[in-house]
Amino acid sequence: MEAPAVLAEELSKVFLVAAKEPGLMGTLRHFVRRRYRRIKAVNNVSFEITPGEIVGFLGPNGAGKTTTLKMLTGLIYPTSGELEVLGHVPYRRPAAFLKQITLVMGNKQQLIWDLPVLDSLRINAAVYEIEPAEARRRTREFAELLEIEDILTQPVRKLSLGQRMKAELLASLFHLPRLLFLDEPTLGLDVNAQIAVRRFLRDYRERYGATLLLTSHYMADIEALAGRVLVIHRGSLLYDGDLEGLVERFAPYREVRLQLERPLAAAELAGYGEVEEAGGLRARLLVERRRLTAVVAELLARFAVRDLSVTEPPLEEVIARVFSEGRV
Amino acid sequence: MRYLKLLAIFWQTSLAARMEYRTAFLLAFLEAALEAAGKLFGVYLFYSNGFDLGGWRWQEALLVLGLASLLDAFFIGVFNPNLRRISEMVQDGTLDFVLLKPVSSQFWMSSQQFAAVGLPFLLVSLGLIGYAGGAAGLDAAGWLRLGLGAAAALLLAYAVAFLFATTSIWFVKIFNVVYFLNSIVWTGQYPVQAYSRPFRLFMTFVLPVYFMTTAPAEVALGRLSAGWLLAVIAVSLGVLALSRAFWRFALRYYASASS
Known part of the structure; x- marks a missing residue:
């Protein structure tokens, strides 16, 4: 049997968050003696993702989706639980692991703001040790799929939100990752751009056999892409199964x-x-x-x-x- | 080799990003050139009459000043712009992207930025060192010791600055501490023997400014034995190793801001 791409067992993450009362006295108290609350962002979550799957991660704001993604990518340490992603312990972040994954965040960008997309790609090519000819080929391939061939020489700050997100995808998938973590990849995009992003992700997955875990507030994203959904609420996993099953059971x-x-x-x-x-x-x-x-x-x-x-x-x-x- | 290639691409890109805003770039460069020239004029006034500073001849003391200027140029051109980014990227959570790259995140955060405004200061510092070394009568071995000592001093200054900047992971807006270090290093423009004993101890054992300016000059001038050069290099490598370990430790506490 093929090893799972993601294996999470009893995964939990607790954050210490400072609590502050409003007003001047609250500010002074907060300055002198800070009080912290323990927030359980993720609570004993267990699931498995097999290679090639597209899994939608659903939950309201603050449910723990992004925290889970950040643990899966090794950005933050779990408070407890076991985690294995592509056979690696993510928080150790070995190069062999990092070369196979990517994280796309709809609300953050890695592209250099003042320079054209091609300059950011040049850095990524050096980081991932991609030969110049191969880098040019990938740039052409992805730019064509995303329909952004014309904007690659424009400074990122001059691009529209939709163009920027497409360019982010190009930069994030430039090293051909096997496992894609997508956190709200269509955030704020118009309908056409959303459709283009979805189409690109589907094409990428078909061409490279990648595994996708994506969160989105647009149900259309989940319906169009994910065969399976994980529903998380207040840090706990409520449902793990196909979308039809969820509708069947709940409605x-x-x-x-x-x-x-x-x-x-x-x-x-x-x-x-x-x-x-x-x-x-x-x-x-x-x-x-x-x-x-x-x-x-x-x-x-x-x-x-x-x-x-x-x-x-x-x-x-x-x-x-x-x-x-x-x-x- | 891979890291050297990366460094070249980083600096080209950083330069290109700054040159996108032509007027700002030219003005900043002009201002830096004027400031560096002004510094040189001050040095001329101060050192041209000849004096004895804590047992140092003026040519020797000028060498210490040259080393302090060299460190300052690196702070302006490389350390400050890079290490300030740690605080900014912790604040907005974009450090995520660096941590997800299969390269040393410490290397990335220490080298991605390059401010060309450091160049005039670098030229002035090299000029000062060259002139002072010549005036102090350094021989070939002296120049070699000076080169090694200066490299160790730069490494040490970087490592201490990186240690300070790493605390951004917890305290977030803490970058001023690196500017503070920059100022402290500037106190090393005079030989430590010119300062009172408590300050001398502070500059040697608390913030090792002594090892950054006075010690390399003493080694070059033959005031200290070659063994001291090894000590200066060892201290630099030790603090560098400490900065690496501390960075790795700090990343355990990285909370990755915003979702």
């Missing part, structure tokens, strides 16, 4: 909308599901998935229905419900 309902020939009272529909709207020529009710076919057939047979439609609850809504209840 076992479908919404049925009816256009009627004559008005129907809520009481007449009550037996079919949870009535959300009724009394006029339109009605909406939530029906359990397992009863859906039978209920639809019965509704069509019993009432004069002009039109009927069944809709999935939006993924955002499902995720929001998971987070608000804190369980799956």
